[in-house]
Amino acid sequence: MHWHILGAGAIGCIWAAQLYKSKHDVTLILRSKERLQQLCESKGIIYQSLNAESCAYNVGAELVKNNTPIKNLLICTKAYSTISALKSVAGRLTSDANVVLLQNGLGPQQEAVKLFPELSLWAATTTDGAYLNAPFHVVRAGHGETLIGMISKKKPLTYNDLIPSPCGDLNISLSANIEHKLWCKVAINAAINPLTALNNCKNGALVSNTVLTKKMQTVCQEVEMIAAACGQDLFDKPLYEMAISIANATAENYSSMLQDIKQKRPTEIEQITGFLCKQADKLNCNAPENNLLLQQVKQLSTAISSA
Numbered sequence: 001m002h003w004h005i006l007g008a009g010a011i012g013c014i015w016a017a018q019l020y021k022s023k024h025d026v027t028l029i030l031r032s033k034e035r036l037q038q039l040c041e042s043k044g045i046i047y048q049s050l051n052a053e054s055c056a057y058n059v060g061a062e063l064v065k066n067n068t069p070i071k072n073l074l075i076c077t078k079a080y081s082t083i084s085a086l087k088s089v090a091g092r093l094t095s096d097a098n099v100v101l102l103q104n105g106l107g108p109q110q111e112a113v114k115l116f117p118e119l120s121l122w123a124a125t126t127t128d129g130a131y132l133n134a135p136f137h138v139v140r141a142g143h144g145e146t147l148i149g150m151i152s153k154k155k156p157l158t159y160n161d162l163i164p165s166p167c168g169d170l171n172i173s174l175s176a177n178i179e180h181k182l183w184c185k186v187a188i189n190a191a192i193n194p195l196t197a198l199n200n201c202k203n204g205a206l207v208s209n210t211v212l213t214k215k216m217q218t219v220c221q222e223v224e225m226i227a228a229a230c231g232q233d234l235f236d237k238p239l240y241e242m243a244i245s246i247a248n249a250t251a252e253n254y255s256s257m258l259q260d261i262k263q264k265r266p267t268e269i270e271q272i273t274g275f276l277c278k279q280a281d282k283l284n285c286n287a288p289e290n291n292l293l294l295q296q297v298k299q300l301s302t303a304i305s306s307a
């Protein structure tokens with residue numbers, strides 16, 4: 001089984017390294033000769049594990065415009081690039097291709113199903129943590145779980161038809177209702193990310209600062225109402241309680257949205273809060289706090305990128 005990986009960022013490099021380590025065929029798809037040159041200079045993917053040991057994996061790579069067929073494709077770009085990334089290689093996909101979209105947020109998955117009804121499309125969500133400290137130098141920041149489930153309306157394959165086993169240190173399971181898992185992740189991200197990004201604070205401040213805690217509670221109530229209107233029953237307990245316990249457990253962390261703002265990178269706000277606000281509009285739900293956060297994060301993002 002040969003896997004192509006499009007999106008050689010932190011998550012893409014983890015997957016490429018772990019597939020390679022487990023002796024599966026894996027090829028990175030890069031979008032420029034400069035990126036190929038960087039991979040060559042770094043002598044493959046340098047993977048730093050939690051115990052700070054580094055290992056080099058000489059993973060092969062090719063350009064998007066290569067014309068060899070693709071049977072299994074994993075897309076691990078940020079959510080705002082998913083559709084353009086998929087379109088860039090659509091002509092290379094075999095008629096029986098499997099495509100896995102591994103992103104935070106919602107929206108691109110549904111758009112992909114509409115645009116490519118003939119494909120076997122899967123969505124994935126992960127609690128793994130990683131970051132790049134240089135191109136193709138990936139640092140593992142945490143070991144979590146990756147859930148994968150089919151989103152296209154085709155006869156589902158069995159798990160072993162899709163994911164090669166073993167797959168290094170990745171902990172992967174099949175989910176019968178991946179849409180629900182993606183909703184839960186979006187709900188938690190909507191509760192924590194915009195407020196931490198706007199207030200330049202660690203996740204723990206959402207618990208220790210009463211003004212922020214109150215705002216998070218309002219955000220959670222709105223998100224729960226939107227989810228219910230969309231037929232999604234999120235957690236066994238109220239979203240606000242879940243968000244408090246996650247903010248507590250990750251009190252010393254900076255959310256990914258705040259890190260994007262600090263590094264002047266685009267954020268995934270449109271695929272998180274933006275997705276929820278669109279659903280609220282369609283269903284005539286009132287979500288003023290989420291709409292305000294959406295506008296504020298977009299303004300901050302624009303101000304920072306043009307500074």
Ligand SMILES: NC(=O)c1ccc[n+]([C@@H]2O[C@H](COP(=O)([O-])OP(=O)(O)OC[C@H]3O[C@@H](n4cnc5c(N)ncnc54)[C@H](OP(=O)(O)O)[C@@H]3O)[C@@H](O)[C@H]2O)c1
Pocket residue numbers: 006007008009010011012029030031035064076077078079081084085088102103104105126127128129130131132256268
């Ligand atoms: N990192 C984590 O710990 C973590 C944890 C859980 C979930 N996630 C989610 O996983 C997803 C990926 O995150 P990440 O941290 O790996 O992002 P990332 O480090 O920013 O990597 C994204 C990569 O996608 C590449 N890319 C974008 N558009 C492309 C295109 N059209 N063709 C080819 N490559 C393209 C970029 O390449 P260039 O370098 O050429 O721009 C970049 O290397 C996000 O949705 C994120 O929220 C991440």
